Amino acid sequence: xxxxxxxxxxSLLTDFGWQDxxxxxxxxxxxxxxxxxxxxxxxxxxxxxxxxxxxxxxKHDARHLPAGTVHVAVVDPGVGSERAILAARLxxxxxxxxxxxxxDPLLRKAETCEVRLLNNRELFAPxxxxxxxxxxxxCPTAAKxxxxxxxxxxxxxxxxxxxxxxxEPIREEEQLKGKVYWVxxxxxxxxxxxxxxxxxxTIRIGRRRISPARFIAEGNSSDPVWIVGSKGxxxxxxxxxxxxxxxxxxxxxEVNACSEEG
Amino acid sequence: xxxxxxxxxxSLLTDFGWQDxxxxxxxxxxxxxxxxxxxxxxxxxxxxxxxxxxxxxxKHDARHLPAGTVHVAVVDPGVGSERAILAARLxxxxxxxxxxxxxDPLLRKAETCEVRLLNNRELFAPxxxxxxxxxxxxCPTAAKxxxxxxxxxxxxxxxxxxxxxxxEPIREEEQLKGKVYWVxxxxxxxxxxxxxxxxxxTIRIGRRRISPARFIAEGNSSDPVWIVGSKGxxxxxxxxxxxxxxxxxxxxxEVNACSEEG
Amino acid sequence: xxxxxxxxxxSLLTDFGWQDxxxxxxxxxxxxxxxxxxxxxxxxxxxxxxxxxxxxxxKHDARHLPAGTVHVAVVDPGVGSERAILAARLxxxxxxxxxxxxxDPLLRKAETCEVRLLNNRELFAPxxxxxxxxxxxxCPTAAKxxxxxxxxxxxxxxxxxxxxxxxEPIREEEQLKGKVYWVxxxxxxxxxxxxxxxxxxTIRIGRRRISPARFIAEGNSSDPVWIVGSKGxxxxxxxxxxxxxxxxxxxxxEVNACSEEG
Numbered sequence: 001x002x003x004x005x006x007x008x009x010x011s012l013l014t015d016f017g018w019q020d021x022x023x024x025x026x027x028x029x030x031x032x033x034x035x036x037x038x039x040x041x042x043x044x045x046x047x048x049x050x051x052x053x054x055x056x057x058x059k060h061d062a063r064h065l066p067a068g069t070v071h072v073a074v075v076d077p078g079v080g081s082e083r084a085i086l087a088a089r090l091x092x093x094x095x096x097x098x099x100x101x102x103x104d105p106l107l108r109k110a111e112t113c114e115v116r117l118l119n120n121r122e123l124f125a126p127x128x129x130x131x132x133x134x135x136x137x138x139c140p141t142a143a144k145x146x147x148x149x150x151x152x153x154x155x156x157x158x159x160x161x162x163x164x165x166x167x168e169p170i171r172e173e174e175q176l177k178g179k180v181y182w183v184x185x186x187x188x189x190x191x192x193x194x195x196x197x198x199x200x201x202t203i204r205i206g207r208r209r210i211s212p213a214r215f216i217a218e219g220n221s222s223d224p225v226w227i228v229g230s231k232g233x234x235x236x237x238x239x240x241x242x243x244x245x246x247x248x249x250x251x252x253x254e255v256n257a258c259s260e261e262g
Numbered sequence: 263x264x265x266x267x268x269x270x271x272x273s274l275l276t277d278f279g280w281q282d283x284x285x286x287x288x289x290x291x292x293x294x295x296x297x298x299x300x301x302x303x304x305x306x307x308x309x310x311x312x313x314x315x316x317x318x319x320x321k322h323d324a325r326h327l328p329a330g331t332v333h334v335a336v337v338d339p340g341v342g343s344e345r346a347i348l349a350a351r352l353x354x355x356x357x358x359x360x361x362x363x364x365x366d367p368l369l370r371k372a373e374t375c376e377v378r379l380l381n382n383r384e385l386f387a388p389x390x391x392x393x394x395x396x397x398x399x400x401c402p403t404a405a406k407x408x409x410x411x412x413x414x415x416x417x418x419x420x421x422x423x424x425x426x427x428x429x430e431p432i433r434e435e436e437q438l439k440g441k442v443y444w445v446x447x448x449x450x451x452x453x454x455x456x457x458x459x460x461x462x463x464t465i466r467i468g469r470r471r472i473s474p475a476r477f478i479a480e481g482n483s484s485d486p487v488w489i490v491g492s493k494g495x496x497x498x499x500x501x502x503x504x505x506x507x508x509x510x511x512x513x514x515x516e517v518n519a520c521s522e523e524g
Numbered sequence: 525x526x527x528x529x530x531x532x533x534x535s536l537l538t539d540f541g542w543q544d545x546x547x548x549x550x551x552x553x554x555x556x557x558x559x560x561x562x563x564x565x566x567x568x569x570x571x572x573x574x575x576x577x578x579x580x581x582x583k584h585d586a587r588h589l590p591a592g593t594v595h596v597a598v599v600d601p602g603v604g605s606e607r608a609i610l611a612a613r614l615x616x617x618x619x620x621x622x623x624x625x626x627x628d629p630l631l632r633k634a635e636t637c638e639v640r641l642l643n644n645r646e647l648f649a650p651x652x653x654x655x656x657x658x659x660x661x662x663c664p665t666a667a668k669x670x671x672x673x674x675x676x677x678x679x680x681x682x683x684x685x686x687x688x689x690x691x692e693p694i695r696e697e698e699q700l701k702g703k704v705y706w707v708x709x710x711x712x713x714x715x716x717x718x719x720x721x722x723x724x725x726t727i728r729i730g731r732r733r734i735s736p737a738r739f740i741a742e743g744n745s746s747d748p749v750w751i752v753g754s755k756g757x758x759x760x761x762x763x764x765x766x767x768x769x770x771x772x773x774x775x776x777x778e779v780n781a782c783s784e785e786g
Contacts, residue, residue: 007297008297009293009297011286011290013283013286015709016709017708017709018280018542018568018569019569019708019709020567020569020706020708020709021537021566021567021581021585022708022709023565024535024537024564024565024566024567024585025566025585025588025754027564027565028535028564028566028585028588028589029588031533031562031564031589032588032589032590035531035532035533035562038293038297040286040289040290040293041285041286041289042283042286042287042290043282043283043286044280045280045281045282048709048710049764057283061283061286061287061290064287064290064291064294064397065290065293065294066294077740077741077763077764078741079739079740079741080738080739080740080741080742080751081739081741081742083741129752129753129754129756130738130739130740130751130752131739131740131751131752131753131754131759131761132754135588135754136754182282184279184281184282184284185277185278185279185281185282185284185310186310214342214392215341215342215343215392215393216339216341216342216392216393217339217340217341217342217343217345218342218343227342227392227393228391228392228393229391229393230287230391230393230394230397230398232391235393237393239339240311240339269559270559271555271559273548273552275545275548280542300555300559302548302551302552302555303547303548303551304545304548304549304552305544305545305548306542307542307543307544319545323545323548323549323552326549326552326553326556326659327552327555327556328556444544446541446543446544446546447540447541447543447544447546447572448572476604476654477603477604477605477654477655478601478603478604478654478655479601479602479603479604479605479607480604480605489604489654489655490653490654490655491653491655492549492653492655492656492659492660494653497655499655501601502573502601
């Protein structure tokens with residue numbers, strides 16, 4: 001489905017953090033154009049420049065929003081350079097993001113999608129800085145698309161874009177090789193191992209075997225266990241503690257699902 | 263008053279923090295059901311699993327919101343286990359929270375209230391994770407209640423629930439024994455000693471006597487003083503500094519109000 | 525232009541941080557009065573009591589919001605004391621802030637403005653704490669002004685107020701002496717040197733010369749460069765790193781623009 005009928009919702013996903021005025025300026029840029037919008041701050045605490053983590057969140061979170069939503073994802077170390085900005089229409093939503101791989105996992109898996117190069121300056125702010133396209137390009141455009149500006153006006157259709165992390169585990173005969181994509185406030189280690197593919201397999205971090213549990217409180221405070229997390233993937237947790245601290249690992253660390261003989 | 267007429271406001275109080283996508287997903291879950299809602303993030307920085315602090319904030323903050331508000335409080339270490347979820351109607355508002363003591367102080371003090379076991383799965387998300395009921399149960403339900411779903415449809419009436427911290431100081435003959443329930447960004451120590459009950463008494467932390475001041479700027483930068491804080495309780499502050507750091511104490515530390523002879 | 529027609533937007537700028545319930549209570553206070561308002565959290569992470577940084581953000585951010593917005597700025601170490609609260613009408617907007625210099629740079633540069641002493645208690649909350657006027661005075665008043673209460677009702681006109689940091693660099697014959705006013709999440713050093721005034725000049729921190737770049741990705745990871753930042757001022761950055769850490773400097777540090785002979 002590549003049709004799009006705006007529902008007035010705009011989601012934001014960035015690495016701008018909460019300690020500056022960047023998120024506030026994005027809200028201002030949206031509401032200055034269209035005060036009736038509803039804004040959802042999906043996450044602003046992506047590690048600076050961490051495109052893969054942002055793609056991971058976007059993949060898992062965007063699907064909880066209804067068709068008609070405009071998703072803005074700005075993790076953009078190339079801001080101000082020649083890097084392009086993509087606008088994609090898929091699953092009834094519009095996505096705006098720099099062309100740096102952030103949208104690639106979504107686009108690759110889409111049954112059908114239309115991708116355009118966002119280059120229609122009439123949609124942007126009158127003055128465009130070289131370091132904050134979130135405020136000057138992404139949000140003014142998102143507000144207009146959410147308000148009814150046709151997707152076709154954003155720019156010309158393109159058929160190629162920068163590839164990015166697939167976000168998929170590597171599927172080998174005896175095992176699934178995944179990794180940690182997010183460490184949350186509680187120290188839970190969120191992996192890309194789909195819960196539906198690890199039945200009967202053993203979860204391992206290096207040589208260490210991680211036991212399964214049905215929910216957090218079934219674990220104890222001295223051993224990590226894994227549960228099916230809220231993203232539908234293997235999540236390693238410690239009941240009342242931090243798995244990240246106890247295991248001393250973080251984003252990018254390998255987590256595997258192996259057949260017991262493996 | 264146990265009547266409830268929704269006003270379109272939903273308040274959120276959690277220990278999910280701002281560094282992940284959990285709050286964003288809750289907003290998404292609310293607005294996906296009912297895009298017209300107004301959401302108030304009362305606080306998301308409750309220490310992980312700290313039910314008492316959350317109850318303390320809820321008690322003091324919820325009363326500033328008008329009748330008709332739906333309050334969602336999720337500090338929920340038992341998520342996914344057999345623990346129940348409560349829905350309470352009191353003071354013209356509806357409260358949703360896990361049955362872990364979080365609502366107990368409000369319910370105990372309510373002149374009249376109706377408490378139900380939230381178990382009507384038709385109100386929940388189609389898929390329910392074992393670790394994020396905030397997104398899958400609390401918010402979809404809150405959005406529906408805020409949109410007019412009758413309170414009676416949430417589940418059966420219950421007459422008992424888990425008890426929790428009373429949040430009250432211990433009233434002895436010669437003194438009021440209270441404690442610190444919150445340490446804020448400024449290092450202010452917020453206690454549960456009601457300002458109205460400490461007139462003529464001396465505030466002490468251990469043997470140390472804390473002098474009173476009328477407002478922050480009346481203190482100096484080298485001595486803690488106490489003021490009547492914004493929750494109507496004794497608050498220990500240092501003008502231009504952190505009382506928590508200067509005194510080396512935090513949440514749970516005892517603070518007493520004693521008659522001078524005491 | 526000192527006319528004001530409310531557009532339903534209220535912006536908030538404070539040093540309350542995100543770790544407490546203070547911002548949530550401000551939202552509650554606004555929406556309790558007027559549930560139709562749209563609230564923009566410009567920034568809540570101003571360093572505690574740092575009036576100059578708040579003034580710097582307000583000066584640069586408020587202009588991105590349309591005429592009709594009510595701006596609330598609360599960095600207020602004197603809360604509860606005799607310090608006054610100002611209400612100013614300029615550029616089609618209304619500003620509320622403590623009289624501690626926060627509004628001074630805006631007022632000084634305004635071609636025309638009307639300033640009033642906010643003292644009409646009928647607009648405030650029924651109970652006023654001595655430590656949280658953001659909740660008890662600023663927000664109830666802002667909600668009413670945003671809802672149509674005439675500016676004239678706020679209090680009497682005043683013609684003097686506390687002066688504050690001019691936020692301007694010192695203009696000498698051979699150089700412009702500026703400083704760092706904000707360090708962002710990325711470690712970028714945001715100065716008050718207007719990009720339009722440094723053409724042909726050399727940017728220096730002490731004896732160290734900082735080379736210019738057009739955008740962040742043009743820099744490298746081992747040397748700071750300066751770009752025209754998103755506030756239109758000189759911003760010192762390290763591509764993929766933190767200029768603040770690499771240079772070991774922060775807010776208040778001097779940054780100069782010198783003619784090469786200077």
